[in-house]
Amino acid sequence: MSARRNEWIRGALSLALAVLLVAGCAAPGTYGDPTERGRDVPATQQPDKAAEPELSAPPAVVALLEQAEEASAAGEHDRAAALLERALRIDPRNAVLWHNLAVVRYRQGEYAQADSMAQRSLQHLSGRSDLQKRNWQLIAVSRELAGDTAGAAQARERLSTFGAASGQ
Amino acid sequence: MTKSRSRRRSGKSRTVSAPRRGWWRWMLLLGLLLLAVMGAYAAWLDHTVRSQFEGKRWSVPATVYARALELHQGQRLTRRQLELELEALGYSQGADTRQPGTWRASGSGIELSSRPFTHWDGHEPSQRLHLTFADGRINMLRRLDGSAVSLARLDPAVIGHIYPGHREDRLLVRLEDVPPTLIAGLVVVEDRAFFQHAGISPSAIARAAAANLRAGRVVQGGSTITQQLVKNFYLSSDRTFWRKGNEAIMALLLEARYDKEDILETYLNEVYLAQDGDRAIHGFGLASQHFFGTELARLSLEQQALLIALVRGPSFYHPRRHEQRALARRNLVLDLMSEQGVISRDAARVASSRPLGLRPARTGPRASYPAFMDLVQRHLLRDYQREDLQTEGLRIFTTFAPSVQHATEAAIQERLRDQPVDVEAAAVIVDVDSGEVMALVGGRNPRYAGFNRALDARRPVGSLIKPAVYLAALDQPARYGLGSLLEDVPLTVTDERGRPWEPRNFDRTFRGQVSLVDALAYSYNIPTIRLGQEIGLSTVGRTVERLGAPTPRTLYPSYLIGTGELTPLQVAQVYQTLASGGYRSPLRAVREVTGQDGTPLSRYSLAVDRVFDPASVQLVNLALVEATRRGTGRDIYRYLPSGLTMAGKTGTTDETRDSWFAGFGADRLGVVWLGRDDNAPTGFTGSSGALPIWGVAMAAIEPAPYADVLAPELEWVWIDGESGARSAEGCEGARRLAYRVDAAPEEWTACGQRVAQREEGGGLGGWIRGLWR
Numbered sequence: 001m002s003a004r005r006n007e008w009i010r011g012a013l014s015l016a017l018a019v020l021l022v023a024g025c026a027a028p029g030t031y032g033d034p035t036e037r038g039r040d041v042p043a044t045q046q047p048d049k050a051a052e053p054e055l056s057a058p059p060a061v062v063a064l065l066e067q068a069e070e071a072s073a074a075g076e077h078d079r080a081a082a083l084l085e086r087a088l089r090i091d092p093r094n095a096v097l098w099h100n101l102a103v104v105r106y107r108q109g110e111y112a113q114a115d116s117m118a119q120r121s122l123q124h125l126s127g128r129s130d131l132q133k134r135n136w137q138l139i140a141v142s143r144e145l146a147g148d149t150a151g152a153a154q155a156r157e158r159l160s161t162f163g164a165a166s167g168q
Numbered sequence: 169m170t171k172s173r174s175r176r177r178s179g180k181s182r183t184v185s186a187p188r189r190g191w192w193r194w195m196l197l198l199g200l201l202l203l204a205v206m207g208a209y210a211a212w213l214d215h216t217v218r219s220q221f222e223g224k225r226w227s228v229p230a231t232v233y234a235r236a237l238e239l240h241q242g243q244r245l246t247r248r249q250l251e252l253e254l255e256a257l258g259y260s261q262g263a264d265t266r267q268p269g270t271w272r273a274s275g276s277g278i279e280l281s282s283r284p285f286t287h288w289d290g291h292e293p294s295q296r297l298h299l300t301f302a303d304g305r306i307n308m309l310r311r312l313d314g315s316a317v318s319l320a321r322l323d324p325a326v327i328g329h330i331y332p333g334h335r336e337d338r339l340l341v342r343l344e345d346v347p348p349t350l351i352a353g354l355v356v357v358e359d360r361a362f363f364q365h366a367g368i369s370p371s372a373i374a375r376a377a378a379a380n381l382r383a384g385r386v387v388q389g390g391s392t393i394t395q396q397l398v399k400n401f402y403l404s405s406d407r408t409f410w411r412k413g414n415e416a417i418m419a420l421l422l423e424a425r426y427d428k429e430d431i432l433e434t435y436l437n438e439v440y441l442a443q444d445g446d447r448a449i450h451g452f453g454l455a456s457q458h459f460f461g462t463e464l465a466r467l468s469l470e471q472q473a474l475l476i477a478l479v480r481g482p483s484f485y486h487p488r489r490h491e492q493r494a495l496a497r498r499n500l501v502l503d504l505m506s507e508q509g510v511i512s513r514d515a516a517r518v519a520s521s522r523p524l525g526l527r528p529a530r531t532g533p534r535a536s537y538p539a540f541m542d543l544v545q546r547h548l549l550r551d552y553q554r555e556d557l558q559t560e561g562l563r564i565f566t567t568f569a570p571s572v573q574h575a576t577e578a579a580i581q582e583r584l585r586d587q588p589v590d591v592e593a594a595a596v597i598v599d600v601d602s603g604e605v606m607a608l609v610g611g612r613n614p615r616y617a618g619f620n621r622a623l624d625a626r627r628p629v630g631s632l633i634k635p636a637v638y639l640a641a642l643d644q645p646a647r648y649g650l651g652s653l654l655e656d657v658p659l660t661v662t663d664e665r666g667r668p669w670e671p672r673n674f675d676r677t678f679r680g681q682v683s684l685v686d687a688l689a690y691s692y693n694i695p696t697i698r699l700g701q702e703i704g705l706s707t708v709g710r711t712v713e714r715l716g717a718p719t720p721r722t723l724y725p726s727y728l729i730g731t732g733e734l735t736p737l738q739v740a741q742v743y744q745t746l747a748s749g750g751y752r753s754p755l756r757a758v759r760e761v762t763g764q765d766g767t768p769l770s771r772y773s774l775a776v777d778r779v780f781d782p783a784s785v786q787l788v789n790l791a792l793v794e795a796t797r798r799g800t801g802r803d804i805y806r807y808l809p810s811g812l813t814m815a816g817k818t819g820t821t822d823e824t825r826d827s828w829f830a831g832f833g834a835d836r837l838g839v840v841w842l843g844r845d846d847n848a849p850t851g852f853t854g855s856s857g858a859l860p861i862w863g864v865a866m867a868a869i870e871p872a873p874y875a876d877v878l879a880p881e882l883e884w885v886w887i888d889g890e891s892g893a894r895s896a897e898g899c900e901g902a903r904r905l906a907y908r909v910d911a912a913p914e915e916w917t918a919c920g921q922r923v924a925q926r927e928e929g930g931g932l933g934g935w936i937r938g939l940w941r
Contacts, residue, residue, distance in 0.1 A: 058240060058241070058242055058318075059240070059241075059318035059319075060238070060240035060241075060318045060319035062318070063318045063319050064319070078768070078771055078773075079289055081771075081773055081774075082288065082289050082760070082771065082773075083289060085602070085773065085774050086238065086289075088601065088602070088774070089238070089599070089601075089602060090238065090240060090243070090319075092600075092601035092602075092835065101774070112777070113775060113776065115778075116751065116776045116777055116778045117776055119778050120751055120776060120778070123749065123782055123879070126880055
């Protein structure tokens with residue numbers, strides 16, 4: 001994989017993921033409301049809303065999610081990660097928390113961790129949802145950046161089942 | 169050269185000079201020599217003074233904290249557990265909770281006033297909280313004023329210090345953070361001329377001498393603050409003439425080199441003020457925390473006066489042991505302060521009428537956790553020098569959970585009470601999803617800081633290894649499912665010495681054929697060895713390594729039933745990977761390290777490696793649930809409620825030398841080992857020795873049940889136990905087992921096929937997929 005291509009992917013994805021994390025944290029208790037979702041996914045390609053899982057979280061987790069969002073926006077990745085880890089100790093099977101931690105790890109350049117954590121997020125999701133798609137996007141790019149071309153291709157294949165807007 | 173020349177010269181002079189002149193020359197030489205020696209000595213003292221004063225003045229031990237308990241509504245926490253946590257924190261139970269660090273029972277709940285604390289990621293103010301409990305959870309959490317709290321974090325309990333040889337502790341303060349009244353009061357009481365003298369105070373010495381003469385004994389010291397500092401800082405405490413002389417010279421040197429503010433600040437941090445168990449409390453900063461539970465800048469006038477009073481005699485005026493004496497001395501200090509105009513007469517009168525204002529005393533002695541502290545130090549020594557841990561005043565935030573530790577220690581003590589003294593035990597409790605070590609016991613006496621068996625006892629693991637064999641098999645869904653039949657007939661393999669070996673099942677019977685799930689749940693040896701050989705020893709070895717444990721260089725068939733040696737902590741790592749569904753998180757004991765001022769230094773973040781397909785791991789875990797429902801681990805329900813689904817495995821080695829149990833639910837994993845240090849048999853199997861300890865501990869820990877919600881890749885199917893073929897609900901011998909979608913057996917029993925065809929008209933049976941494959 002060429003270095004230039006790497007650059008390109010990094011640039012494109014850091015933009016997309018910046019939106020991702022904020023969306024993940026924006027709506028208390030749920031993963032992004034439809035208006036948030038509309039921002040990076042064209043309306044025609046949005047997944048069936050009925051399939052969107054209801055991810056309600058206890059207020060304690062929501063409070064930590066919000067703080068993590070602030071920290072992440074301020075570029076304090078370590079602090080954001082610490083807050084998300086605290087939230088995970090309260091709610092270890094929360095797919096949004098795992099996803100957001102994966103995004104923080106991605107931003108820290110820890111692609112293998114981003115990959116594993118996004119998969120962990122997927123494990124706690126059923127059906128087909130926007131969050132699943134975002135996890136696969138993150139996995140694909142993390143693998144690409146970690147030099148795992150074959151793994152990235154597999155993730156893209158999964159991504160393609162979500163429709164044309166696969167984030168590439 | 170010089171020497172010989174001078175000798176020649178002196179020799180010459182002897183011949184020409186009168187004896188009188190020679191005597192003078194000798195005196196001069198001697199005088200010069202003496203001066204040189206004194207000069208050298210002064211230079212050496214000067215060097216001592218400077219190097220100590222400018223270099224690292226104090227070694228401040230690292231403080232090690234437990235994890236801070238977070239409270240929120242719905243949290244799994246019993247009232248008893250919270251009480252244990254408060255006990256570890258040294259909160260005192262009282263009639264009210266006005267003071268931070270107190271609690272009281274309130275109806276069926278608890279009311280508490282938390283201490284403020286600056287955590288790694290922010291400050292948590294003191295809060296007065298009210299909690300109630302129901303069904304093992306917090307069902308209400310509010311402030312005392314009725315307002316809602318989504319999340320409250322308590323201060324973390326101090327669980328130990330990392331000391332160098334001597335056990336001095338201090339909390340450094342800067343001069344500008346010390347109340348001016350405290351400084352002025354200290355000067356008034358200890359050394360009135362401090363800001364004028366040059367290190368020693370002749371007038372003070374004269375005054376003291378006169379007073380001592382009058383009294384006929386030593387009632388007053390003439391030492392200046394500088395001299396006191398020198399004494400504490402550089403000199404031993406013996407009262408010799410030499411020491412007094414050195415003290416004076418060094419005091420003069422110190423004053424000549426440094427300004428008053430430096431000397432005063434150093435004094436404030438150096439002076440010994442109290443003893444806390446085997447820990448010496450030095451400096452006003454830590455003394456303020458020790459006696460009042462707050463920082464120096466927040467002390468009231470009478471509290472400041474008490475600390476000043478203690479300088480003269482920390483044990484003589486001990487405010488808890490000698491309350492009246494301490495009160496009298498404190499009021500004397502207040503009088504002196506008003507006499508000298510530091511405070512007004514009124515202020516002194518008001519302050520004198522107040523009580524001592526001590527924080528509530530700790531209830532009970534502070535427990536020590538040598539095994540866990542050992543783990544913390546080993547963890548940190550990867551990144552820190554030992555000396556830095558002992559001297560830099562680091563604050564170490566760990567994963568330790570006091571109530572979980574208490575439950576584990578109590579279980580070991582209860583179960584070993586009637587056992588011979590040399591039956592030893594070790595235990596590890598881990599948070600499943602994060603890999604955080606919550607509790608660690610290294611021997612049957614948890615206070616004894618000796619051989620740490622949890623970390624250092626490498627023992628054969630027996631059947632605890634078997635889940636790895638079955639995971640290696642179930643990770644090949646085309647070949648193996650939970651219903652696959654394994655041969656259980658006599659078997660001869662070659663052992664490590666090249667001799668034939670006939671392994672046996674524990675009960676020494678052969679069953680002909682057993683299903684894979686039963687072979688693991690009932691821990692049969694022969695089917696396990698056959699299975700391991702079918703998959704290949706090296707595949708099993710790689711599986712163990714991916715799970716997180718080392719393997720021997722050469723593997724023999726006996727490895728499949730547990731001749732490999734692991735420590736309890738390594739076993740915990742293997743089972744953590746299983747319990748979290750194939751996501752290995754390296755076990756951790758430390759979360760964060762900060763400097764003494766709270767500056768973050770390092771963070772050990774959660775790491776997750778997906779090392780196995782979660783579906784494969786879940787199949788193994790379901791077999792381990794079967795083991796506790798019907799198999800070798802079923803005795804756990806003598807200790808746990810029958811509805812609490814858990815996955816677990818027993819392990820026993822030759823002639824009962826080692827007794828193991830490893831088991832987990834959704835959030836907690838426990839590993840217990842029992843055995844003797846000299847490797848002699850104990851008479852305990854895994855289920856009679858380690859299992860009850862695990863059970864008693866878990867009953868108090870109250871873990872969340874293992875969640876047997878199937879992974880999306882899995883589905884429930886009915887399998888005929890006898891033939892391993894596909895069957896249906898209601899057919900004889902049919903049992904429900906989890907299979908990968910599309911990987912269920914293709915063969916059907918006659919009954920199964922009939923039922924499936926009947927259902928075809930109604931719902932879509934899973935069998936259609938089978939037909940179309």
